[in-house]
Amino acid sequence: SNRKKGARKKAAAYAYKNIVITFDIETSRLHDTEDxxxxxxxxxxxxxxxxxxxxxxxxxxxxxxxxxxxxxxFERVIIYVHNLSFEFSFLKGILDLSEVFFIKPRKVLYAVYxxxxxxxxxxxxxxxxxxxxxxMQVEHKKLIYDYDVIRYPxxxxxxxxxxxxxxxxxxxxxxxxxxxDNDGDTLATIPYTSTGYIRxxxxxxxxxxxxxxxxEIMPSYGLYRLxxxxxxxxxxxxxxxxxxxxxxxxxxxxxxxxxxxxxLNCPFPVSSFYHTGACSPDKMIELLRDKEKAIIMxxxxxxxxxxDRMYPIPYIARFNLEACRRPxxxxxxxxxxxxxxxxxxxxxxxxxxxxxxxxDEIVVIDLYYARYGNMKRCIKQLIIRDYIYKTSLKGxxxxxxxxxxxxxxxxxxxxxxxxxxxxxxxxxGGDEVCRYEGREAPELLEQSNKKAFLPYQIGxxxxxxxxxxxxxxxxxxxxxxxxxxxxxxxxxxxxxINNDVINGFNTFNKKASEASIxxxxxxxxxxxxxxxxxxx
Numbered sequence: 001s002n003r004k005k006g007a008r009k010k011a012a013a014y015a016y017k018n019i020v021i022t023f024d025i026e027t028s029r030l031h032d033t034e035d036x037x038x039x040x041x042x043x044x045x046x047x048x049x050x051x052x053x054x055x056x057x058x059x060x061x062x063x064x065x066x067x068x069x070x071x072x073x074f075e076r077v078i079i080y081v082h083n084l085s086f087e088f089s090f091l092k093g094i095l096d097l098s099e100v101f102f103i104k105p106r107k108v109l110y111a112v113y114x115x116x117x118x119x120x121x122x123x124x125x126x127x128x129x130x131x132x133x134x135x136m137q138v139e140h141k142k143l144i145y146d147y148d149v150i151r152y153p154x155x156x157x158x159x160x161x162x163x164x165x166x167x168x169x170x171x172x173x174x175x176x177x178x179x180x181d182n183d184g185d186t187l188a189t190i191p192y193t194s195t196g197y198i199r200x201x202x203x204x205x206x207x208x209x210x211x212x213x214x215x216e217i218m219p220s221y222g223l224y225r226l227x228x229x230x231x232x233x234x235x236x237x238x239x240x241x242x243x244x245x246x247x248x249x250x251x252x253x254x255x256x257x258x259x260x261x262x263x264l265n266c267p268f269p270v271s272s273f274y275h276t277g278a279c280s281p282d283k284m285i286e287l288l289r290d291k292e293k294a295i296i297m298x299x300x301x302x303x304x305x306x307x308d309r310m311y312p313i314p315y316i317a318r319f320n321l322e323a324c325r326r327p328x329x330x331x332x333x334x335x336x337x338x339x340x341x342x343x344x345x346x347x348x349x350x351x352x353x354x355x356x357x358x359x360d361e362i363v364v365i366d367l368y369y370a371r372y373g374n375m376k377r378c379i380k381q382l383i384i385r386d387y388i389y390k391t392s393l394k395g396x397x398x399x400x401x402x403x404x405x406x407x408x409x410x411x412x413x414x415x416x417x418x419x420x421x422x423x424x425x426x427x428x429g430g431d432e433v434c435r436y437e438g439r440e441a442p443e444l445l446e447q448s449n450k451k452a453f454l455p456y457q458i459g460x461x462x463x464x465x466x467x468x469x470x471x472x473x474x475x476x477x478x479x480x481x482x483x484x485x486x487x488x489x490x491x492x493x494x495x496x497i498n499n500d501v502i503n504g505f506n507t508f509n510k511k512a513s514e515a516s517i518x519x520x521x522x523x524x525x526x527x528x529x530x531x532x533x534x535x536x
Contacts, residue, residue, distance in 0.1 A: 234489030261534030270373035305337035391523035417459030
């Protein structure tokens with residue numbers, strides 16, 4: 001099964017051998033089929049032993065049995081596989097796996113064969129093997145290979161082909177050992193995923209807070225359904241008036257550390273939500289005017305359309321709508337005008353929509369509100385700590401530490417945006433491979449709320465605030481004579497730069513800088529230059 005809690009308990013009961021082992025296969029797609037491929041070589045690297053290769057699965061099973069024969073009942077070894085999900089499609093057919101953890105269907109985090117735990121190093125690093133080896137500055141880097149050549153288990157391999165195969169497993173082992181040593185981890189303590197490092201630190205400080213104080217702000221099932229519908233990532237879109245054109249002299253203004261900035265400098269729902277239900281537009285406006293209230297609501301806009309037909313980046317995405325009734329005009333997934341739309345939004349989203357669009361009527365179907373406040377100080381201190389560390393490495397020559405510090409900073413948002421309702425995927429083998437356990441969503445949410453340390457609404461508001469800050473950048477350009485061409489999460493690309501645009505960004509940056517200095521999310525780089533978060 002893939003019960004995380006159970007998996008941790010099992011892991012704690014085993015003694016992990018302090019030996020990094022890596023595994024990889026090379027395959028060829030068969031000529032006469034579209035879906036079938038064959039493994040023509042496998043390679044395994046064992047620290048202190050060396051590299052072992054074979055051309056058949058029987059040889060590999062023989063190696064695994066030899067490893068298992070040297071393990072006591074309470075011992076395990078970890079074999080890292082970069083993108084285990086691919087190798088798993090072969091392993092499930094040849095091994096009697098006792099335990100498999102699926103992140104989602106066809107995405108395997110780990111699989112256990114007797115005393116051997118195959119573990120995915122891609123989820124540990126969240127980067128391709130080539131990039132991971134470069135970041136770790138290993139001796140055995142990834143080489144160039146011709147994948148178009150069809151090879152079979154009996155095909156002779158050249159020295160360069162063999163070296164390519166060996167470098168993948170030797171380099172991966174070197175990289176994991178470097179990471180273990182640099183982070184002070186062992187194979188018993190290293191997280192399963194890249195966000196696991198941050199979750200480990202955050203849980204340590206968050207669990208010192210009152211359990212009931214954390215428990216009371218967890219979302220009810222009704223609120224959770226609205227939060228899931230309202231959740232949206234970064235705003236990424238191109239100006240429809242300039243699509244398919246090559247534009248010269250393009251400027252790009254990027255916001256520094258956008259998500260960490262809003263996590264420290266913007267307010268979040270910090271109380272339990274009060275359920276108003278359906279209400280009048282006047283009541284909604286009254287609540288929106290209260291700057292201390294965080295609001296999430298399901299609404300209907302009737303006869304909605306852009307106020308300015310030339311506005312470069314329409315905000316409402318067709319994908320996020322629960323209903324859309326004609327007539328409707330869409331720009332690559334964005335609503336330009338529609339007869340009627342139904343969607344769930346936060347008060348932050350409403351500010352953007354109300355600025356961009358006009359409409360004949362708004363109907364509030366359901367509404368919740370909570371008290372705005374600051375994120376917990378213990379989490380903010382962790383973000384500040386890692387931001388200062390990352391910035392202190394900026395411009396230096398330690399690429400590894402700088403890349404790792406950026407990875408940690410980026411993981412804080414990911415930690416807040418984990419969907420708390422995830423049914424267990426049970427490994428059943430065969431063609432079906434796995435199936436959901438089938439528990440109801442309210443039960444899953446209740447189980448999650450008991451052990452969660454961050455409420456799901458935090459992640460919903462992080463991206464909403466980041467989109468709002470991006471919208472401020474769009475407005476600075478558009479309202480001052482510039483031409484916005486494209487935006488992506490934290491950057492605005494435009495032409496026709498002028499003094500008004502520059503002054504607009506300078507004014508924004510002054511306020512953003514003052515806020516970041518006040519909250520502590522600013523630091524000096526290796527050359528002594530100050531870098532406050534959130535500035536363009």
